Amino acid sequence: MRIPIQEVTPDLEKATIAGWVHEERDLGGLAFFLIRDRTGIMQVTVPKKKVPEAVLHAIKEVSRESVVRVTGIIKATEKAPGGRELVPESFEILAKAASPLPLDVAEKVPAEIDTRLDARFLDVRRPRIASIFQIRSRVMEATHSFLFNEGFINITTPKVVAAATEGGTELFPIAYFEKEAFLGQSPQLYKQMMMAGGCEKVFEIGPIFRAEEHNTVRHLNEATSIDVEVSFADHEDVMQLLERLMRTVYQAVADDCADQLAHLGVTDPAIPDTTLPRLPYAEAIEIAARKSEDPIAYGDDLGTASERIIGEEMGAHYFITEWPTAIRPYYAMPNERDPSICNAFDLMHPRMELSSGAQRCHIHDQLVEQIRSKGLSPEGFEFYLKPFRYGMPPHAGWGLGAERLVMTMCGLQNIREAVLFPRDRHRVTP
């Protein structure tokens, strides 16, 4: 049976490997192939006079990026990667790759992001790109086990919904039989309803869809959201949960993905501190206003430019807290002492926002009032408001963008790099 390339050590006598032809070189009497599988790369050395006829036939036929299975003798050598090479007794082409390739897997020719995404199946064969998705998978694994260990229940809420989370904008309509329906923007309302369901600690990792028309390197029209909601908790409780999650996830990647980080040029995984700074919104605005070219005042949203200025000042992950109630969604709980600010927060990477959360308003009549004060109609939220009449506990939660987490962790410039098949204004294929 085939063994992973990583497990082929110089002390093995014989091995069968399978993978892709990463490089080929013919020196006349001697031919060299680098064979790549997902665990590594190894050299196959073909002394043409010493191998069977069938091997000679195959190596003449094979092309770069073809899939091959090779069996042979393992020899220790300092000249080959991993200190060993394989001299083939058999060399079988499982799938021949056509030439030329639409994309250079050996990364000698840099390619534009659109060319890469059009041939994503080739792009992800590149060790640097494969590393991103190995790290993403490790992030997902660490997140799942962290939340299960914290006693959370994994829930699945519908992506086909009848109403928007925050009013009627940025929705993709679906032709759902004879009904009006949309793609869900966020599991927000559903995870809150599950608090009325007595589930107490829930999480969901799933797709969210936003019909934002602008194309930026930080936005996707289909993204993955890591969502939690906790009963009998306030914003401070769930901020601490988020701090623990961030540390756990960063630590997992630092421990298990050293090679992948190296491929990406990340020399310091920069594991977040146990306690992250809490920067009140008013102070954040002051920092932005001091250095910004445009006028910025209390009550403004924090745009890309402001986030960058504040991020430079802070230098590492931090929370922005004590947001004006006026610029947060209706479901945030106003502060008890000063209702002009609310118990909402954003978790920030120096480059951008990663997560938004809050203690939620759990009081029915107050919530109706808050929906109205945002210019929305409570009638459109009837299915959401009903649970608040029959025993809704105090609760808090957050949503964390999986792609932004991976993007900032890996130092990627475009969020599309963190998604296998990104969806944006112009792209629905492959």
Add this chain to the structure above:
Amino acid sequence: MRIPIQEVTPDLEKATIAGWVHEERDLGGLAFFLIRDRTGIMQVTVPKKKVPEAVLHAIKEVSRESVVRVTGIIKATEKAPGGRELVPESFEILAKAASPLPLDVAEKVPAEIDTRLDARFLDVRRPRIASIFQIRSRVMEATHSFLFNEGFINITTPKVVAAATEGGTELFPIAYFEKEAFLGQSPQLYKQMMMAGGCEKVFEIGPIFRAEEHNTVRHLNEATSIDVEVSFADHEDVMQLLERLMRTVYQAVADDCADQLAHLGVTDPAIPDTTLPRLPYAEAIEIAARKSEDPIAYGDDLGTASERIIGEEMGAHYFITEWPTAIRPYYAMPNERDPSICNAFDLMHPRMELSSGAQRCHIHDQLVEQIRSKGLSPEGFEFYLKPFRYGMPPHAGWGLGAERLVMTMCGLQNIREAVLFPRDRHRVTP
């Protein structure tokens, strides 16, 4: 701070609990409340002459299913559940529930499924219903850790797609800016493309959408699919993987969800055997034909009635193998010796199909031919076919319906019971 009810033992002196008023009973000088949180139920006993005025006021005010926080002395008593009761020093109403409730949480009045789904937030407060979703969460947890332990990479593929998996039927169209797009029926084509990407072992757990018009107790229009794909593997390899997964998941639920299974009346968790029977399709048809009232012949699909007849005969989980190529999708690999059958399989529970899988056709020209032979146009599959020209390894995989797995494990009659907010022909809310 509040502690979970399960952790309130008779030897504690004092405790604060929080939860929902499950039942209330007033005997004049003495009042009893059962308080329920997600970990259990405990009795609060109120000797009216001995508690503070504020407690008397609160217990007069409170209604069933209100959320309360109660602090008091713990006393051992054999008369209360868990052998202890709480005598309150404080009794705080966090959220008062309106009366009457749209659904009886104490389960004394049976309710129709539609009434229950309309008030799902109350329905899931019932210990029996909560058990289903606790088991579902345990299934998800066990599935994730099993697949990570087996070396799989977790991937996320798009739900907004430009083409159907198996032709143009049963798709929900989306208004995606100025483009034509649909909701994904299956990650099938994407996970196969990732095999060309060199990912070798991938899994995804995510939503799938099918615009089936008929409403049955076994179908959903939005469901959760557990999908795997493995390179350098054939159908037998991934059947064995599925056997290991099934045992692991059943074992995890048997070990950790005994109370939940008891609530559901499941006395025997029926952990599947290490090796499940392989029943060739031809034999399955024979069994069905022997006992069926309608004529059934080789080449027919297996309908609900046939599945039930065969399931009764088999009595436990089993595979149906050696399917006629003609009735399986184009991407199945025909059998080398007899191409009229293919390397496809279904994993069956005695009640219904749980999973479908196959060794896939990885050879470009053969795949094009197979697409044509199903009356489909290869042009519509260009984005999918392209990877097959540039080094596609042999591969195999399956998709497993999460709801059917939970439904059969828990002995549920309607698949909607296994989904928090099911979507069907008539339901897009709540």
